[in-house]
Amino acid sequence: xxxxxxxxxxxxxxxxxxxxxxxxxxxxxxxxxxxxxxxxxxxxxxxxxxxxxxxxxxxxxxxxxxxxxxxxxxxxxxxxxxxxxxxxxxxxxxxxxxxxxxxxxxxxxxxxxxxxxxxxxxxxxxxxxxxxxxxxxxxxxxxxxxxxxxxxxxxxxxxxxxxxxxxxxxxxxxxxxxxxxxxxxxxxxxxxxxxxxxxxxx
Amino acid sequence: xxxxxxxxxxxxxxxxxxxxxxxxxxxxxxxxxxxxxxxxxxxxxxxxxxxxxxxxxxxxxxxxxxxxxxxxxxxxxxxxxxxxxxxxxxxxxxxxxxxxxxxxxxxxxxxxxxxxxxxxxxxxxxxxxxxxxxxxxxxxxxxxxxxxxxxxxxxxxxxxxxxxxxxxxxxxxxxxxxxxxxxxxxxxxxxxxx
Numbered sequence: 001x002x003x004x005x006x007x008x009x010x011x012x013x014x015x016x017x018x019x020x021x022x023x024x025x026x027x028x029x030x031x032x033x034x035x036x037x038x039x040x041x042x043x044x045x046x047x048x049x050x051x052x053x054x055x056x057x058x059x060x061x062x063x064x065x066x067x068x069x070x071x072x073x074x075x076x077x078x079x080x081x082x083x084x085x086x087x088x089x090x091x092x093x094x095x096x097x098x099x100x101x102x103x104x105x106x107x108x109x110x111x112x113x114x115x116x117x118x119x120x121x122x123x124x125x126x127x128x129x130x131x132x133x134x135x136x137x138x139x140x141x142x143x144x145x146x147x148x149x150x151x152x153x154x155x156x157x158x159x160x161x162x163x164x165x166x167x168x169x170x171x172x173x174x175x176x177x178x179x180x181x182x183x184x185x186x187x188x189x190x191x192x193x194x195x196x197x198x199x200x201x202x
Numbered sequence: 203x204x205x206x207x208x209x210x211x212x213x214x215x216x217x218x219x220x221x222x223x224x225x226x227x228x229x230x231x232x233x234x235x236x237x238x239x240x241x242x243x244x245x246x247x248x249x250x251x252x253x254x255x256x257x258x259x260x261x262x263x264x265x266x267x268x269x270x271x272x273x274x275x276x277x278x279x280x281x282x283x284x285x286x287x288x289x290x291x292x293x294x295x296x297x298x299x300x301x302x303x304x305x306x307x308x309x310x311x312x313x314x315x316x317x318x319x320x321x322x323x324x325x326x327x328x329x330x331x332x333x334x335x336x337x338x339x340x341x342x343x344x345x346x347x348x349x350x351x352x353x354x355x356x357x358x359x360x361x362x363x364x365x366x367x368x369x370x371x372x373x374x375x376x377x378x379x380x381x382x383x384x385x386x387x388x389x390x391x392x393x394x395x396x
Binding site: 007008011013014037038039040041042044045047048049085089090092093094096097098099100101103104105108 | 330379
């Protein structure tokens with residue numbers, strides 16, 4: 001039971017003491033607070049509804065608590081002998097019927113279209129996730145070095161031996177480094193990328 | 203028990219006496235609503251009678267697609283509003299005057315096991331509630347009356363009052379808050395006096 005349903009039961013004319021509500025009130029301090037705040041009004045309503053089973057019983061000691069005179073009452077309601085039901089009242093009833101009919105038709109029409117909504121939502125979400133994934137992948141590919149995936153470069157590098165290994169070998173053979181070898185960092189990177197890209201692809 | 207829609211269907215086909223069943227089902231709730239709204243039992247009885255008569259006269263316009271109770275309450279609420287507008291032209295003060303104004307009234311013999319005092323206390327409580335309800339904005343008071351005296355669901359209240367479901371709930375909630383505050387004030391002032 002959520003708090004909305006709890007409010008329904010708190011204000012329910014007969015089911016305000018049901019176990020389900022008591023259980024919710026024990027767990028939810030917000031609803032408990034609400035019930036305590038509303039208690040003076042709720043208790044009065046519920047006492048009247050619990051005790052009085054018949055309006056006629058209540059009216060035993062009844063005296064109108066309006067300060068009304070007989071003359072005023074007569075001006076509001078038709079005098080005896082006159083038709084009690086006016087055409088205006090019947091029109092009112094017919095208008096109410098047409099409004100309610102229109103609303104029920106509208107509800108029936110909207111209900112079937114509302115049903116597949118969760119399914120449609122799921123599809124839209126899936127499509128969005130796919131789109132975002134595609135865009136992210138595309139963005140990453142744009143940010144990366146353009147020649148990384150260039151077939152000409154990778155094929156060229158794959159044909160060359162790894163420059164680190166080559167450097168180590170040359171160091172062993174020739175201890176003195178040349179300036180050209182020092183400045184070939186980009187070549188080293190390219191060779192690494194070429195080797196590693198190849199191994200990943202494999 | 204036959205449902206309202208079936209009864210209305212049979213009434214439309216000529217079984218007019220079945221309308222009594224609908225009157226029995228709804229009369230008391232409607233009466234309590236109107237009595238708490240206007241304070242006058244005779245005026246309440248007239249309004250209830252008029253609502254039933256108009257529902258009967260316009261029976262052909264009833265459609266089982268909507269609930270009979272919602273239709274009846276809508277008619278009744280419109281009648282009450284019309285009555286309220288007329289009352290505004292002849293404003294009257296609402297007072298707690300049950301015994302003072304009823305000097306000429308003959309106190310009947312109690313028909314139940316309750317003592318006259320108990321019945322009098324109940325009547326007083328009902329009058330006090332009606333008085334506080336009259337102080338609320340009309341839509342809030344009507345929503346409360348429909349909920350408690352009419353025993354209606356919030357969806358039915360929304361349909362009858364031609365508002366959204368959340369608006370119906372808010373009206374009931376705000377009305378109850380104000381009413382609770384008013385009752386608390388009343389009990390505090392009574393405590394101070396004693």
